[in-house]
Amino acid sequence: MAATPDQPATVTPRRKAGRHRGEGQWAVGHFTPLNGNEQFKKDDDGLNVRTRIETIYSKRGFDSIDPNDLRGRMRWWGLYTQRKPGIDGGKTAILEPEELDDEYFMLRVRIDGGRLTTEQLRVIGEISQEFARGTADLTDRQNVQYHWIRIEDVPEIWRRLEEVGLSTTEACGDTPRVILGSPVAGIAENEIIDGTPAIDEIQRRFIGNPDFSNLPRKFKSAVSGSPQLDVAHEINDVAFVGVEHPEHGPGFDLWVGGGLSTNPKLGVRLGAWVPLDEVPDVYGGVIGIFRDYGYRRLRTRARLKFLVADWGPEKFRRILEDEYLKRELVDGPAPEQPTGTWRDHLGVHKQKDGRFYVGFAPRVGRVDGATLTKIADLAGAHGSGRLRTTAEQKMIVLDVEEAQVESLVAGLEAMDLRVTPSPFRRGTMACTGIEFCKLAIVETKARGASLIDELERRIPEFDEPITININGCPNACARIQVADIGLKGQLVLDSDGNQVEGFQVHLGGALGLEAGFGRKVRGLKVTSAELPDYVERVLLRFQEQRESGERFAT
Ligand code: SF4
Numbered sequence: 001m002a003a004t005p006d007q008p009a010t011v012t013p014r015r016k017a018g019r020h021r022g023e024g025q026w027a028v029g030h031f032t033p034l035n036g037n038e039q040f041k042k043d044d045d046g047l048n049v050r051t052r053i054e055t056i057y058s059k060r061g062f063d064s065i066d067p068n069d070l071r072g073r074m075r076w077w078g079l080y081t082q083r084k085p086g087i088d089g090g091k092t093a094i095l096e097p098e099e100l101d102d103e104y105f106m107l108r109v110r111i112d113g114g115r116l117t118t119e120q121l122r123v124i125g126e127i128s129q130e131f132a133r134g135t136a137d138l139t140d141r142q143n144v145q146y147h148w149i150r151i152e153d154v155p156e157i158w159r160r161l162e163e164v165g166l167s168t169t170e171a172c173g174d175t176p177r178v179i180l181g182s183p184v185a186g187i188a189e190n191e192i193i194d195g196t197p198a199i200d201e202i203q204r205r206f207i208g209n210p211d212f213s214n215l216p217r218k219f220k221s222a223v224s225g226s227p228q229l230d231v232a233h234e235i236n237d238v239a240f241v242g243v244e245h246p247e248h249g250p251g252f253d254l255w256v257g258g259g260l261s262t263n264p265k266l267g268v269r270l271g272a273w274v275p276l277d278e279v280p281d282v283y284g285g286v287i288g289i290f291r292d293y294g295y296r297r298l299r300t301r302a303r304l305k306f307l308v309a310d311w312g313p314e315k316f317r318r319i320l321e322d323e324y325l326k327r328e329l330v331d332g333p334a335p336e337q338p339t340g341t342w343r344d345h346l347g348v349h350k351q352k353d354g355r356f357y358v359g360f361a362p363r364v365g366r367v368d369g370a371t372l373t374k375i376a377d378l379a380g381a382h383g384s385g386r387l388r389t390t391a392e393q394k395m396i397v398l399d400v401e402e403a404q405v406e407s408l409v410a411g412l413e414a415m416d417l418r419v420t421p422s423p424f425r426r427g428t429m430a431c432t433g434i435e436f437c438k439l440a441i442v443e444t445k446a447r448g449a450s451l452i453d454e455l456e457r458r459i460p461e462f463d464e465p466i467t468i469n470i471n472g473c474p475n476a477c478a479r480i481q482v483a484d485i486g487l488k489g490q491l492v493l494d495s496d497g498n499q500v501e502g503f504q505v506h507l508g509g510a511l512g513l514e515a516g517f518g519r520k521v522r523g524l525k526v527t528s529a530e531l532p533d534y535v536e537r538v539l540l541r542f543q544e545q546r547e548s549g550e551r552f553a554t
Contacts, residue, residue, distance in 0.1 A: 010211045011292055014323065024216075024296030034297045037174070040068040041214045046076030046173050053077065054155045062103040062151055071097055076175060076213065078108040078168030079154070082147055082436040089434055089441035089501060090491055092473070100438045105149040107132070108171035109161060112207075113181030113199045113223075114142035114389040120164045121376040121387060127157055128369025136372055137445075138365035140232075140429055140478060141178055141220070142389040143171065144372075147436045169208045174215045176206050176287060180222035180231040183359075183388035183396050187351040192242035193225035193250035198279035205280055212287055216294035217302040219287055220259070222391075223279065225250070229335060230343040231391050232511055234258050234266045235479065237304040238286040240279050241335045251275045253335055256286055256316060257308025260476035265305040270317040273332020285324035289316070341465040343511075344392040346426060347419060348405055356400045360412045361421040364430040364448035364470070365393025374415060382408040393429050423466050424455040429479070433472035433489070440472035442489035442501040447528055454532040455539070462539060464546075470503075482509040485535060492525040502527040507538070 013029035024034045033039040049069050057065045065074075070081060081101040092100070109124060116124075124144055128136040131153045132146035139145050149157070161167060170176060179199045186194045202221070206212050222231040225242030233239035233255055240252035252274045258267030274282050290304045308316055321328050346359035362371075375395065379387050384399035395417075400408055409419045418425055428451065431437070433444025448470045455462070469483035473490075480486035486509055492502030505524045526534045 008214065014292070022297060023301075025293050026296070027292035030296075035299065037072065037299060038296050040072045041174065043068070044073065045210055045213055046073040046175070047170075047208060047210060047213050049073035050077055053151065057151050058153075058155050065151065067098075070101070073173075074105075075173035076170055077158075078110070078171030079149070080106045080108075080172060081438065082106045083434065083438045083440065089472075089489070090499065092439060092441055097438070103150075104147065105151065105154075106432075106436055107146045107149045107154070107157065107168060108139070109144045109146070109166055109168055110171040110178040111142050111144065111166070111389055112179045112203055113185060113196060114183045114391075115181070115185075115196075116387045116389065117164070118376040118380040118385040118387065120166055121372055121379070123160055123164045123166070125369040125371075125373030125376060127160055128372065131157055132369065134368045134370065136367055136369050137432070138362070138367060138389055138393045138395065140365070140391055140393050142180055142183075142391055143178055144389070145432070170213065172218075174217050174219075175213055176202075176215070176219045176221065179203065180220075180224070180236065180391055182224035182226040182228075182230050183390045184226060184230070184345050184349075184357060185224070187353070187357060187398055188226060188345075189350055189352045190227055191225055191352070192227055192244060193252070193276060195223035195225045195240060195242070195252070195276070195279070198240070198276055198283075199223050201280040202283050206284065206287060212291060215287070215291050216296045217299065217304075219290055219304065221283065223252070225252070227336065228338050228340060228343050228345070229511070230345065232343075232479070232482075234511055235260050235264075235482065236267060237290065238283060239267055240274060240282075243273065243333050243335050245273045245330070245332050248273065248275065248330065248332075251332065252279060253332055254282060254329070256313075257305045259303045259305040260479055260481055261303075262300070262474055262476075263305075264476065264481045265309060267305075268308060268313045269334060270313050270320070270329070271331055272317060272329035274329065281325060282320070282329075285320045288324050289319060293319070342426065344390050344394050344426065345396055346394060346421065348409065351399070353399075355398075356402060356405050357396050357398045358400055358405065358408055358412070358419060359390070359394060359396040360417040360419045361394050361425050362417055363425060363452050364428055364445055366445055366449065371415060371417075375412075375417070378408060378411045382411070422452070422456045422460075423462060423464060424452045424468070427465060427467040427484075428452050428470070429467075429483075430470040431472050431475075431478040433470075437472055439475060440489065441491060442472050442503070442528060444470045444472045444478070444489065447531065451532055451535065455535065458532070458536050459539060459543075462543065464539075464543070466539065468535065480506055480509075482511050484508065484510070485538065487531075490525070492527055494527050494529075500527050500529070503531065505534075 255267040386398040430448035434440040486506035487503035
């Protein structure tokens with residue numbers, strides 16, 4: 001079908017415009033943009049902004065950037081303007097975007113499957129030190145995030161990243177984002193199936209592909225063949241979870257429609273088993289449904305989870321099979337309950353080849369360029385040069401000979417990177433927060449780090465797995481709703497009636513086969529200053545009252 005000014009070249013309307021016209025779905029022939037975001041995406045593909053960055057903006061500076069590129073299309077290459085320093089959380093909702101914009105950027109490096117080499121990590125560390133004032137956070141989607149990036153430096157940063165096989169392509173924006181993968185893919189003794197070839201093929205076919213670069217919203221995905229359920233598959237738009245089919249052997253159980261933020265929804269199973277070599281086709285079908293049938297009228301209803309909730313899993317599977325795959329999928333089993341309580345692979349573990357992997361924890365994903373460079377040196381001296389990032393803001397060094405383990409652990413611990421961390425360091429995550437995020441209401445990273453230190457000091461004997469997820473606003477980037485203790489940043493009143501930074505508390509959320517959302521504790525808000533006292537009280541009460549074997553979430 002030829003492209004017309006009103007219709008994307010790759011989409012043929014499948015239905016007559018009618019009842020669903022108001023949702024702005026392309027598949028029912030509705031190609032007229034219904035909001036500013038849809039308009040700028042139609043005006044020019046976000047991927048095209050790269051040329052303007054390289055040829056115009058990086059040479060003429062921040063003020064030369066077109067506003068639709070600055071607050072829109074630059075995301076397609078992993079760039080967001082960061083928050084101007086000194087603007088308090090009370091102003092977040094009332095200031096205009098340009099009043100919040102600093103002239104520096106956050107830049108996200110996508111690390112599909114969390115796979116890194118020491119060479120790549122060294123380059124990430126060097127860029128951090130040279131261009132990002134030393135910043136480099138590990139995110140809960142296996143990425144690395146820089147701050148303080150100047151537009152003038154972006155082409156050189158891309159050149160260095162791409163030279164070692166890394167990129168920022170579609171790290172943000174209404175695009176297929178980083179593909180999460182098991183951090184122990186290909187090496188874990190208990191692995192059901194290694195999803196790495198599928199991740200590589202999805203990257204090759206779909207990332208940076210203009211046929212899929214104008215989605216209704218972001219599209220998050222995960223592929224893991226680990227029985228530890230280690231990629232938070234329940235909160236992705238599409239996820240492939242390793243299972244053993246009684247007749248066909250190892251493959252993947254297909255989940256769709258997960259997502260947090262406001263209106264959180266857990267993904268649902270379609271009851272379909274997908275063999276490894278068909279994962280990219282099925283990914284293509286699901287992303288195609290999202291592009292064509294996804295709701296484009298309101299951004300607050302545009303994630304795939306809303307379409308899945310309206311259709312239900314049966315209809316979703318039928319459309320996937322009939323209109324996209326042109327064949328039926330094989331029915332398959334659900335994943336089994338994992339045996340361990342943690343999903344993060346921290347500590348020292350034997351690989352299937354007899355060597356070891358060593359997982360370690362900074363505090364709330366906060367590292368820096370100098371530390372990353374030292375981690376690369378340590379990994380190079382003790383392993384084969386392979387590392388992984390996790391979906392819990394942690395890292396792993398692979399392929400360590402038994403005789404080298406002790407020295408590696410000592411080297412990591414000397415840098416305050418704990419291989420056997422307290423449950424608090426292990427289970428606490430924090431989003432970017434007010435330090436750099438324009439949507440934030442409260443501070444998160446430093447708050448999370450000091451909370452860990454306080455809890456370690458106050459209750460050193462606590463030995464239960466616990467997750468504490470600290471978020472700077474309702475957007476849930478650090479998964480408020482699925483933590484034992486989920487904290488949503490907002491302004492609250494202190495005992496003197498003053499408005500101060502604080503959190504709405506959610507208790508008892510979980511991932512895994514017991515997945516569920518934490519209950520908002522009615523009226524329970526704590527100020528940031530009261531947070532350590534509050535969390536200590538909750539944990540001590542749980543410790544006193546729990547029945548044998550009871551988890552916090554139950
Ligand atoms: Fe920013 Fe809110 Fe996401 Fe935190 S949860 S990174 S404050 S948008």
